[in-house]
Amino acid sequence: xxxxxxRTLQHRQEHMVRYLQAMASHxxxxxxxxxxxxxxxxxxDARRGAARPRVVADLRVSDxxxxxxxxxxxxxxxxxxxxxxxxxxRHAEAMPVTDDDRRVIGVVAESDLLARAATLAGPRGGxxxxxxxxxxxxxxxxxxxxxxxxxxxxxxxxxxxxxxxxRAAARARVRQIYVTDHHDRLVGVVTRxxxxxxxxxxxxxxxxxxxxxxxxxxDIPSSQVRVRVRNGVVTLTGALDAARIAALTExxxxxxxxxxxxxxxxxx
Numbered sequence: 001x002x003x004x005x006x007r008t009l010q011h012r013q014e015h016m017v018r019y020l021q022a023m024a025s026h027x028x029x030x031x032x033x034x035x036x037x038x039x040x041x042x043x044x045d046a047r048r049g050a051a052r053p054r055v056v057a058d059l060r061v062s063d064x065x066x067x068x069x070x071x072x073x074x075x076x077x078x079x080x081x082x083x084x085x086x087x088x089x090r091h092a093e094a095m096p097v098t099d100d101d102r103r104v105i106g107v108v109a110e111s112d113l114l115a116r117a118a119t120l121a122g123p124r125g126g127x128x129x130x131x132x133x134x135x136x137x138x139x140x141x142x143x144x145x146x147x148x149x150x151x152x153x154x155x156x157x158x159x160x161x162x163x164x165x166x167r168a169a170a171r172a173r174v175r176q177i178y179v180t181d182h183h184d185r186l187v188g189v190v191t192r193x194x195x196x197x198x199x200x201x202x203x204x205x206x207x208x209x210x211x212x213x214x215x216x217x218x219d220i221p222s223s224q225v226r227v228r229v230r231n232g233v234v235t236l237t238g239a240l241d242a243a244r245i246a247a248l249t250e251x252x253x254x255x256x257x258x259x260x261x262x263x264x265x266x267x268x
Contacts, residue, residue: 059256061165062158064198065179065188073098073186076105076146083108083145096178096186097149103184106149113148155180158187166195203229206257210234214251220244225265232259239268 073096074083087095087110097106154172156165158179169177169192177195179188197205207229215222225238225248234252245265252261 059162059198060158061156061160061162061179061188061190064162064194065158065190067188068102068186071096071178071186071189073102074108074145075099076144076149078145080113080143080145080148083148084113087113093175096153096189097145098186101183102186104153104155104178104180104186106145106151107153107178108145108148109150112150153178155184156190157181162195162198165190166192166199169195203231206232206234206255209255210252214248214255218244218247218251220248232257233262234258234260235262235264237264239266242267 072086072090072092074086076097076099078086078097083095086092087108092110094107094109096104097108099105154168154174155178156168158181160179165177169175174192176189176191178186179190181187207227210227210229211222215225220240224240225236228235228237236248236252240248245263245267248265249261249263252258
């Protein structure tokens with residue numbers, strides 16, 4: 001086995017140990033009743049301008065969540081048929097129900113929609129096809145999201161540790177978990193897949209972080225640097241001034257799951 005292959009294998013092993021240690025650490029903190037928040041993160045704005053976490057244990061939900069502008073919502077009074085149409089149009093498996101202040105008061109899941117629409121659509125035990133517009137005592141067209149939504153909703157804060165959010169999603173057996181601020185207002189959403197991806201990031205995720213965040217923060221045009229990631233090893237090629245080369249390589253080394261940086265940059 002080559003030296004690089006050995007270093008890569010060691011890096012992956014260290015990553016798994018680090019992940020398990022982080023899980024154990026958070027479990028111990030929870031058992032002692034200690035807060036799982038980093039100092040200064042009581043306010044959602046505290047994350048602004050903060051350095052990207054270096055290790056998995058430092059990752060917060062705010063680092064990976066999709067902001068509320070990308071999260072479709074309905075109100076308690078939204079007609080059932082409109083909820084169904086919105087979910088079908090968005091290919092959504094669930095949709096949060098919010099009040100006028102965007103506080104999350106419930107969630108309508110695809111499974112709820114199918115099962116409970118059948119109940120509203122006809123008599124129990126019916127064997128015929130479910131009709132969305134039946135002649136029944138409770139017409140579906142008059143039913144609203146309030147009749148379907150599940151409560152209470154499992155939510156996390158932007159400053160919640162990704163590890164703890166993953167544990168909450170697993171316990172609740174939900175595919176996505178909503179993120180609320182200290183006023184319980186919706187600020188984002190994160191899926192189980194995104195949580196897993198954050199905990200065990202692959203080469204493409206490392207590449208995207210360098211291309212989308214590091215280069216932008218250092219004001220380096222992407223056309224000047226080529227980034228390649230393989231098994232946690234980052235190779236940088238291109239031409240920059242000496243100061244930027246030093247800043248870039250140091251920033252890349254601080255990224256979680258980067259095992260090594262090959263600096264092939266040339267000085268201009």
